[in-house]
Amino acid sequence: MEPIVLYKVCKSFDEKTVLQELSMNIPQGETTALMASSGQGKTTLLRILMGLEQVDSGYISGMEGLQKSAVFQEDRLCENLNPIANIRLTNPSLSYIQILEAMHEMKLFDCEHQAAAELSGGMRRRVAILRALLAEWDILFLDEPFKGLDAETKRQVMAVTCRLCRERTVLLVTHDLSEAKAMAASGLISW
Ligand SMILES: Nc1ncnc2c1ncn2[C@@H]1O[C@H](COP(=O)(O)OP(=O)(O)OP(=O)(O)O)[C@@H](O)[C@H]1O
Numbered sequence: 072m073e074p075i076v077l078y079k080v081c082k083s084f085d086e087k088t089v090l091q092e093l094s095m096n097i098p099q100g101e102t103t104a105l106m107a108s109s110g111q112g113k114t115t116l117l118r119i120l121m122g123l124e125q126v127d128s129g130y131i132s133g134m135e136g137l138q139k140s141a142v143f144q145e146d147r148l149c150e151n152l153n154p155i156a157n158i159r160l161t162n163p164s165l166s167y168i169q170i171l172e173a174m175h176e177m178k179l180f181d182c183e184h185q186a187a188a189e190l191s192g193g194m195r196r197r198v199a200i201l202r203a204l205l206a207e208w209d210i211l212f213l214d215e216p217f218k219g220l221d222a223e224t225k226r227q228v229m230a231v232t233c234r235l236c237r238e239r240t241v242l243l244v245t246h247d248l249s250e251a252k253a254m255a256a257s258g259l260i261s262w
Pocket residue numbers: 084087089107108109110111112113114115116
């Protein structure tokens with residue numbers, strides 16, 4: 072598979088330059104971790120690749136026709152829907168049992184009838200992660216997906232995420248080097 076290529080990508084908001092001639096090759100079929108200090112444009116880069124922002128100059132190739140899925144920094148759940156219905160929003164073909172089994176793997180028990188608004192922060196996060204993972208996708212964007220999870224839950228959620236992302240194209244934004252190493256065996260891009 073051809074890599075996704077960024078060449079001299081520039082992006083500013085008003086007078087503020089966020090990405091200055093950023094170039095990189097992102098291999099397909101594996102997880103790549105993106106690391107940079109706060110405010111250096113990681114989320115902006117993901118939003119550009121998702122088609123939610125336009126570059127000012129430079130070019131990007133290799134994204135054509137790829138089906139995208141994402142975990143944003145916010146959970147973006149439908150508050151009045153339960154986890155099953157939230158997950159079905161991105162993939163209506165999933166059966167109740169398939170979703171329930173996946174929820175159990177993420178240690179989400181006995182909450183399938185509760186509205187998202189009634190779930191704890193960590194439970195909401197796991198539903199958001201599961202919804203993105205169980206969608207149909209060619210490329211998955213993970214923007215600090217495990218933030219706010221306790222150490223044990225994070226370990227379990229990362230294990231499930233790693234399994235469902237194996238040999239697939241994933242871009243992970245994180246500030247945690249150990250997380251980057253665990254998720255992306257060799258692919259770390261920083262700026
Ligand atoms: N729509 C927008 N309008 C104006 N400024 C924006 C917009 N989106 C992002 N910015 C600015 O661009 C800069 C980079 O933001 P971005 O969220 O991409 O950084 P980041 O590297 O992901 O940061 P963090 O690690 O803190 O999440 C910030 O200064 C932010 O305020």
